[in-house]
Amino acid sequence: MNHTMISAQHVTKRFTEPVEFVVLDDVSIDVQKGEFVVLVGPSGSGKTTLMYTLSTLDTEYDGDIEIDNTTIRSLSKNQLATFRNTMIGFVFQFHYLLPDFTVLENVMLPAQRLGIWSEEEMEHRAMEKLALLGVADQASKKSNKLSGGQQQRVAIARALVNEPKILFGDEPTGNLDTKNTDIVLDILQDLKTEFNQTILMVTHDTAFARRADRIISIRDGRIVE
């Protein structure tokens, strides 16, 4: 059964400052449920910009984007926030863990915003994700006491805690050494094969790209197959 998770039609985005500049030029992409897609391309080609637009973070573009059959443009600012909270998980190059919070508290943050589970339920789910990423033993530590690789794994656990439909990433292994990169890549692949998780990642890394179902190349804001 084929189910389109992301559908972008003729997405064009331009920056007007400092000079008029077209970053995304008539981009159309479909991503199916359970697909592991990577976005590659030279620096400055518009990968990050495309990821932000597809993931609803950036709402200023021409064209149409649907996620799980919801037209993003039709949502208000608050609806969009709620939509992201339930549907989308993010992993960035930097982990963005809150330094004063413990690992467990960090992972629970999206669940707290969701607000449908009891405290114990949230804790249980957070621990489950931490275990999945092999960092359950770090749960009670302050997040700034972890190694870079551990922090990135915690960040992935946090992205997954609300069971999002899509996991977005922007060079999630960009700050990691090869060993940690391999661990993260294994985890992503497991997510895909075991949980049928839809994944869209931006990367520079060729090893990363090799693990994906599909590679989308982008150059000067245009898709080149």
Place this chain on the structure above:
Amino acid sequence: MLGVMFGVTVFIFQAGLLTGLQNYFIDKTVNTTAHVHIYNEVRTARPHVISRYIDTTSRWVVVRNQKPREEARRVRNGTQIISDIQKDPRVEGVAPFLGLQGIYRLGMSQQAGSLAGVDILREDQLFKVKENMIAGDLLRMETLPNGIILGAGLAEKLGATIDNSIIVISSKGVSLDMKVVGISKTGITLQDNTRAYISLRNAQRLLQQSGSYITDINVRLRDVDLSESVAREYQTRYGYRAEDWKAANANVFGIFRIQNMTVTFVIISILVVSGFGIFNILMTIIYEKMPDIAILKAMGYRDRDISQIFLIESLAIGITGGLFGLLLGFLASKIVGMIPLNIQGFVSVQYLVINFNPLFYMAAFAFALISTTVAGYFPARKAARFDPVEIIRSR
């Protein structure tokens, strides 16, 4: 937080100090001035007699060197007015008064001052003369025909002590031998330095007047707040000027008003400054926390969730700073209230009287909360408006 704390401290301390002093003064005044004071207002510019008989609108009439009428200050039928007022159920006490200027002499020392001819028992009922006496015996005013009670400052200047004989000379040139039977200290400096009580009869003798001659009637009410309306009523009923105690001390209340305004401005400026302090701190914090704000927004926190976090933060500053300020203000007031000092001003005090009115504490706390909330509002709104894309991109 320190800013809020000190703001609240100063608020409480200043307000307590100022109103403490003012209340002390009012207290003293209520006990030493009549709630309602009836007297004959001397009109020095009396219309001259000629104007009664000649039309002065079309003519020039000049009368030179017209003298105020004798006995102008007299309250006629005073005895009757007093017994009439006595029947008023709102009245606690009423006392006749005959004021005159005189000179006190003890041996070679001599002082000018004002003499109060009073019915000492009635006077005591009104002004707690007995309570204010630091030496002597009030009742001897009744038993001795020529007793005098001196103000403490006056007695000191004269060098007079109990049972000394002093001579009192009036402007009419009458002199009387008096015996000091008491020394009183009201705390109101001017009175203590010039005033002496003598009997009504002796005052009348000094002025060469008959036994019904009085110049003032003082009334004490059961409820001091009725002063103004009762005064107005008596003025129309008896045809003499009747003044309530607030009007009599209008100049002092004017000063109070200016003091209060000054302190209010000082307090407001402190709170404004501490508000700006909080504003600055929160601004710094939100810039430090920009990455956190960005990720929270990316994971679906709404703008209002973000601004709530920072509002709660500033409110926490307000609450803790406010509470510490309350405590510090209370302690400062307590400590200053224990420092002994002797001030001779309007009133003489040994210790600073500090008002611990809980209303100040509530108001100060409320102000702390309001100023921190206002100060936190703009940073919180700013935090909510951050664009996560820009922040994450710039990392």
